[in-house]
Amino acid sequence: MKEKFFSTLLIIISITAPARAEHKHNSDSQTVSEKNWLQQETMTGVSTSLNDTLEGADAGLEFALSTTQIYQQNFHGGWRTSDHSGRYTGSYDLELNVDLEKILGWHSSRLYISGEGSWPRTEGITEESVGSYFNVNDDAGGNRSIDITEFWFEKRFRDGELVLRTGKIDLTGGFECRGCAVAFDGSNYANDETSQFLNSALVNNPAIPFPDDGLAVVVHYNPIEWWYASIGAADAQADARETGFRTTWHKEDYFFGICETGITPHFHSAKGILPGAYRIGLWYDPQDKEYFSGSSVKRDDMGFYLSFDQMIYRENTDSQDNQGLGLFTRYGWTESEVTPEITNFWSIGLQYQGLLPGRDEDTLGIGYAQGIFSDQAEFPENQESAMEMYYNIEVTGWMNVTPSLQYLMDPAGDESARDAFLVGVRMQMAF
Numbered sequence: 001m002k003e004k005f006f007s008t009l010l011i012i013i014s015i016t017a018p019a020r021a022e023h024k025h026n027s028d029s030q031t032v033s034e035k036n037w038l039q040q041e042t043m044t045g046v047s048t049s050l051n052d053t054l055e056g057a058d059a060g061l062e063f064a065l066s067t068t069q070i071y072q073q074n075f076h077g078g079w080r081t082s083d084h085s086g087r088y089t090g091s092y093d094l095e096l097n098v099d100l101e102k103i104l105g106w107h108s109s110r111l112y113i114s115g116e117g118s119w120p121r122t123e124g125i126t127e128e129s130v131g132s133y134f135n136v137n138d139d140a141g142g143n144r145s146i147d148i149t150e151f152w153f154e155k156r157f158r159d160g161e162l163v164l165r166t167g168k169i170d171l172t173g174g175f176e177c178r179g180c181a182v183a184f185d186g187s188n189y190a191n192d193e194t195s196q197f198l199n200s201a202l203v204n205n206p207a208i209p210f211p212d213d214g215l216a217v218v219v220h221y222n223p224i225e226w227w228y229a230s231i232g233a234a235d236a237q238a239d240a241r242e243t244g245f246r247t248t249w250h251k252e253d254y255f256f257g258i259c260e261t262g263i264t265p266h267f268h269s270a271k272g273i274l275p276g277a278y279r280i281g282l283w284y285d286p287q288d289k290e291y292f293s294g295s296s297v298k299r300d301d302m303g304f305y306l307s308f309d310q311m312i313y314r315e316n317t318d319s320q321d322n323q324g325l326g327l328f329t330r331y332g333w334t335e336s337e338v339t340p341e342i343t344n345f346w347s348i349g350l351q352y353q354g355l356l357p358g359r360d361e362d363t364l365g366i367g368y369a370q371g372i373f374s375d376q377a378e379f380p381e382n383q384e385s386a387m388e389m390y391y392n393i394e395v396t397g398w399m400n401v402t403p404s405l406q407y408l409m410d411p412a413g414d415e416s417a418r419d420a421f422l423v424g425v426r427m428q429m430a431f
Helices: 002-016 027-039 100-104 126-130 245-249
Strands: 061-078 088-099 109-119 144-157 162-169 175-177 180-182 214-224 227-235 255-263 266-269 272-285 301-314 324-334 342-353 363-373 383-396 399-409 418-430
Touching: 061 126, 061 399, 088 100, 100 109, 175 227, 180 272, 266 301
Parallel strands: none
Antiparallel strands: 061 088, 061 418, 088 109, 109 144, 144 162, 162 214, 175 180, 214 227, 227 255, 255 272, 266 272, 272 301, 301 324, 324 342, 342 363, 363 383, 383 399, 399 418
């Protein structure tokens, strides 16, 4: 599988790589060339906008290809430390944005397609070695050549004030308000396993039973610069590996519903604006869920969540410079008498960009998350806690390397499993 992927990758690079520009063969020009190659945003030098490579100006196509490689090892505790299975995982992401106004003349419309692939067959060391309820490697996806995880159409009305999106959709953090990730369960500092935290409890709220990426409809309303509201309905039985039509129309008519509203205030400081986002949401899941007692089945499960983040210190007055300190927190609640097992969840953490002198783009993140299990779920311990610290190093403009440390207390609420300590490293590259 890996051989097939890298063969395909080499073909793509050879097709899209621009011709090498002629330059004088002297030391100065060589130094400038090497410097530009290290600083450019993609390894091949191809802009994410295909407008620069296709004939004709402003073609309305944007393409991106990236890969993420992760190695983790459980040094202490959990189920076992000697199992090598799942220590290494890899994945790639393909994205295509199509501006339908420029191509077909459809006003304020676009099409978005996302494809993902992953390897090897195992899905990380969570179940093999650690035994955690939380996933310690949220990027691991098993042995998949390519899945079209998103394929949706978007139409904007009233100068972008109202947005309609329909198709195969990832519901988490799909919109922006004042540059902040919103709708649904977004976070500026804890929302991306390829550049921020690896532990799933610090990527999204595990108390929200988000379905797999599937057929959905979402409406996003942003009438005021600092306030928004969003509502969505999605196939509750979706399988991200399928188109979505089979699970939507050939199984029960279960549709997961979610709504969120929030504000994105800008506070003033001596060195400029401090942005923040304060979100509150409700979700509804109609699927049958068994009571822990096993005596009956309950439908119409509901819950609510909060997600806040705020920049509290800015190093420079330049509004385009994000160096500084930000904080985040999440909370989630669901009923305690039916599955799934987590009834309360909370997390808290920080992110500092540019902590070390001369390393303006590097990012330090520290987070703590705790899931409270239902009293009726029959876990030996009633909670699991996870701590993670990472330092994202910008090696070049197109490659980042991120060492990560995780410490898990009471993995899966199992009192016989010792607290686990994991060390990992992630490499992310944009082609």
